[in-house]
Amino acid sequence: MNIKDYILSLGQEARSASRQIASATTVQKNNFLSYLAEEVIDNKDEIIKHNKIDLDNAKKAGLDTAFIDRLTLNDKNIQLMADGLNQIEVLNDPIGEIINLKYRPTGIQVGQMRVPLGVIGMIYESRPNVTIDAAGLAIKSSNAIILRGGSESINSNNYLSSLIKKSLLKSGLPEASVQIIELTDREAVTELIQLGEYIDVIVPRGGKSLIKKITDEAKVPVIKHLDGNCHIYVDNNADLDMAINIVDNAKTQRLGTCNTLESLVIHKDIAQAFLSKIDKIFNEKNIEIRACQKSLSFLSNAKKALDDDFATEYLGPIISCKIVDTLEAAISHINQYSSGHTEAIITNNHANAMRFLREVDSSSVMINASTRFADGFEYGLGAEIGISTDKFHARGPVGLEGLTSLKYVVLGTGQTRK
């Protein structure tokens, strides 16, 4: 079978499975999650054995330490995979919920029912733990899923797939609900993202250039985010200690996450007081400041920022800094340079806070809190597929609901249209 036909057949089987799993009971879905968690723990040694083949190949191929780290399955992260499944198990079943059911003057009741999207195509790097995580999220939301992990993790993924299939059978769910693309050719991805008839959404994870390429070529909706160039605006009405505390946390608690602070915007009236304090902290923590002309004079050790700096997600020990004259200028600067991920204002002024909340066009907008809170678990979603910076469909951290759709339901007692 050629690649096109192979992917087509996966798509057809997934569509057929999705029709069955749409009516799976909550008990069946929870049983699957529980069985799979057991299988993962019971077969830890086998998982590690299969993973070792991938690791040996990766080392032979000279892949770097960070890559090898992400590829490695060990006692600790195998336990985390099982824990993750148990966490998904205790979440409420999102499917079948009916919201906003109201009587209309004609006597019909109109509401919206939450239903699965159908078939998910997931494309991710060589991180085999994602295979288990994604299978769990898809099944809990009654979707079928086709998984395409990085080619370097193929042995790990194929073995994990056998545990998934066993758990699906044991819980009475169709085996084709979770399928793994066993071909490592890149063409398989190209075919997958064009399969509009059989796939309802593509979720890509990995490098920005890969995600951009997938988005450009896909004939299927994509849930994605490219960049997290997050801003904090320190208003002239900010509590100075709170501002220092939040900015320090947002920048330095973890340097490499998508909700890490990358750019500071400061009202001119508080600039000197705020910058002299944060300057010391950032110097101690070796955070380089790339500053606008105005802010340079308040900083001991900063470099002059180029225009590109304001648009950069550093994912490292660098931050850009810009002084503005007004709240309006701050909002305008942020809407121009931000990637639409997460932005926060520090202020005690209610009107300023509310204006920032409304006018900043990002997937998460915060008042007096660290941007590091932008996360599915912190928001109470219980699990996270990823973070979407698009405005269409899911926006911000995407949990199980992002893998569902609301259809209208009408309950009548014989009504006809006049």
Place this chain on the structure above:
Amino acid sequence: MNIKDYILSLGQEARSASRQIASATTVQKNNFLSYLAEEVIDNKDEIIKHNKIDLDNAKKAGLDTAFIDRLTLNDKNIQLMADGLNQIEVLNDPIGEIINLKYRPTGIQVGQMRVPLGVIGMIYESRPNVTIDAAGLAIKSSNAIILRGGSESINSNNYLSSLIKKSLLKSGLPEASVQIIELTDREAVTELIQLGEYIDVIVPRGGKSLIKKITDEAKVPVIKHLDGNCHIYVDNNADLDMAINIVDNAKTQRLGTCNTLESLVIHKDIAQAFLSKIDKIFNEKNIEIRACQKSLSFLSNAKKALDDDFATEYLGPIISCKIVDTLEAAISHINQYSSGHTEAIITNNHANAMRFLREVDSSSVMINASTRFADGFEYGLGAEIGISTDKFHARGPVGLEGLTSLKYVVLGTGQTRK
């Protein structure tokens, strides 16, 4: 300026206007709707004069009566345009609403705020009343909009545009919030639907082939529906009189709408009783029945259905008919042939009704009601941009909320991430 640059400049101006109108007050937006309604009525004679140029050109070009009908503006539909604006005015402002605001254990409050999508691109046939309608819906939902009506309506649209601009200015809203593409070249549409950076959603209206072409080529999300091949399933537990009444209404109340019944699915145990009655009604009303082999014997005047008939939206006096052995077979037939628009079950059996509601994968699923209710006004949305048969973002009748997005908001009092 070439077409590409012209469309680009419209996009840039729309993006800039969308930032301003995002913070427009409810009063400003309602004033615009009220002013525009007045302008439309006050300038009725001028509107009719400009429309006459389009009508004369269309007649010279030999366009058909139905086309001329849609193009015509007269006293009656000018009044309807004004009424439509007044109806939008009284709807609640959807923007700024915060839902699901809840405290998290960390002390932050997390909720979702409804905000505009940003810039809408609307592509429609030569129906100049849509120009006014779309402008009203866009402004009420704080979006900027770029309108591209059929080239045969360009004189009418340009004049209406002058009334829209006047009303925008009078209410203090940016003039570029509503822009009309003044070029009639097709290339303008091609450029518009590729302008991902400046346009957030495309709403196409018109023929199926045009919508399909736009969807295939767009680099921007599209809200659309292609087909309304709507089904009613008459269950063996149906009330016979109710079934007859609803099927008659759904098929014959209006033949050419997208929520008109196009295909009947009937449980074998009720087939004889039901078909003998509906046969008489459809014969009287000159509705042709294209029937499966089994149902032919219960019908006096039916044709044998080909497989294609079950997939056809007739938009006319024809209906297809299929007898099934089980509810499961009915659901499976419907999910195979339906276009995902609207389907109904007629039954007194609760379990069957609930199973149908859950498993039929369409944008509206009904129990004991006519498919003709699938409509924004009937559902209480107050206004309708169109009906979406996609599962992503808006599904079913799309009102003002379909032109909005939910972003996360976090209200803190100084919290940092541990």
